[in-house]
Amino acid sequence: MKPQDFQFYKQQVLQSVKKIVVKVGSAVLTTENDLDLKVITRLADDLSLVHNKGIDIVVVSSGAVAAGCKVVSKCKIKSNLVYKQAASAIGQSRLMHIYDEAFARFSKITAQILLTREDLKSRERFLNARNTFSQLFEWRTIPIVNENDTVAVQELKFGDNDQLAVLILNLVEADLLINLTSAQGVFEKNPSLYPKAKKIDYIENIFSLDLNKLCEGKSEQGSGGMYSKLLSAKRAAQLGVPTVILPGKERFILEKLFSGQNIGSWILPEGKKISRRKFWFAYNLDPEGQIIVDQGAILALKKGKSLLPVGIVGIKGEFSKGSLVQVLSKQGTPIGVGLSNYASSDIALIKGKKSSELTSILGENIYSEVIHADNLLLDVFLG
DSSP, X not given: OOHXXXXXXXXHHHXXXXXXXXXXXXXXXXXXXXXXXXXXXXXXXXXXXXXXXXXXXXXXXXXXXXXXXXXXXXXXXXXXXXXXXXXXXXXXXXXHHHHHHXXXXXXXXXXXXXXXXXXXXXXXXXXXXXXXXXHHHHTTOEEEEEEOTTTOOGGGSOSSHHHHHHHHHHHHTOSEEEEEESSSSEESSOTXXXXXXXXXXXXXXXXXXXXXXXXXXXXXXXXXXXXXXXXXHHHHHHTTOOEEEEETTSTTHHHHHHTTXXXXXXXXXXXXXXXXXXXXXXXXXXXXXXEEEOHHHHHHHHTTOOBOGGGEEEEESOOOTTOEEEEEETTOOEEEXXXXXXXXHHHHHHTTOOGXXXXXXXXXXXXXXXXXXXXXXXXXXXX
8 A cells, every 4th residue: 555545544534433442551541650640631631532523432441450559559560460459459440530530521421341251252241231332322421441350360361451452342343443552653673672663654464464573572561562452453454443553641642643643553454354243253252172174174264165074183172062163274273263063072973074974973953064154263363
């Protein structure tokens, strides 16, 4: 894409956007010792101006642990899990109180939503959460979302708020992801290691980038870094949604963005857009087992075909019918994920068999495919 084409694309997006998710990292919201009240007040001002344009906003906010650690002197941000969970319980109410007061200056109402992965893994709870957000938008409220750190155990955590933000993006069906961070944007090399590195104004095809090579190091606060932000942007691109990575501490950064200034870095959505349902099962559920397939099956899957028993050479783990499973090559290379029509015990009986043989092996009410193409996603970015 030529620079002039990018400018036109950017203008079109900013003029048509109806709903945005704004992720704010700990490095933006905090100083060395406490929450940065000036930054939060400026952010509320900036977001209110965007909200006045009729754009619905969801804020995914970090900072609760840092806010709690300020109150409890024995707590350190890099403390153990129990310390962090207790600090979050103290800091979350403090953080929301500050947000409430900051937005009240502009007659805006905020709503607190705390989530764990369990809330989004259940399809019923996922849809209920979507309905709640819809009502909040109808009331012109600004939801402020954070992970419920106090009750989330490690295996039920989102990973970090960058990944939570893109799951919320899918949940509320937003059309722009804005990630406010301590960096000026994405650089061709890590600027802390290479001071002369140039900022990238836009990334046309993030799927072709080696994120590990591009990103070296993490930000001090929080659990993410530029790798996590680009992984989040990569997932958003699968939904056909662009991401903008901006310097969050800069004054009126969102006003500058919507006025068309060249700031931050854009990650454009290239490639085939996937359905929101496929996105949901690929990134909200956990694979419960693995299915190993031969090269013929891989070629068929890449042509959009379903996975048939004849192409399966092995399985790993025990799982039930309807479980999310990971599909691997014989060399162990990840191919994709999908919802299995069969339990692992049945697949062990039919692997390598033709579909015409299944009735004689399993009886009636059988599926000809182990994973239907509608329930399969090949390009999965699990980090």
